Amino acid sequence: MPEKFIIESGTTSIEDFSFSFRNDLQAVEIPEGVTTIGISAFLFCENLKEIHLPASVVKIGKSAFCGCWNLTKINLPDGLTEIAENLFGNCLSLNNIKLPDGLKKIGNQAFKGCENLTEIKIPANVREVGEKIFADCELLSKIYCAAGSDFGKVLTDGNHAEIITFDEPAAGKENFSWQIDGGTLKIIGGDALKKISCDENSPWYDERELIKKIIIE
16 A cells, blocks of 8 residues: 555646545645646545645645545645535545635535534635535534625534634735744735734634734735
């Protein structure tokens, strides 16, 4: 059983069903330059624990990682604007996922059956969510979403999570961004914020212990 499968450099797309039902896969390295991952590409790769997605990926087909029971975390590339239908369905061990800020749509049952997911933040740019996206997420207790997004009933369809809202940047402030470097929190476009805080609704909350100084530009 191979520990890691490295996809050949120069590959630009992973076709539909390319690795589906491959129980010998434990880790996959996808090279920079791949832009598309097809429908059900890694469907029911039950022993897959780790997969690296490069920044070049902008589209992932529905059910691409459905049934990857042992996948615990995944970093989605910033250029991804849609979470396809059933993308992470029945990823039983998934407990760590950060959705990209540019995300606009989450498809039906995208995270259905992610039994170990405890909390998640819906980026402020999301304007469309499908049905039962967190159904059967038994441990999901907190869902963070932008104030006024009106997703509450949809997000809690099939689970008992608490909806916690956060303020999003004011309209027209697309240049708002932040980063932490050497203990300094640098906020660009800070005038877009209604308030600056370090509570659980802040986008930098998970990095709060690293912050020693704040600079606003």
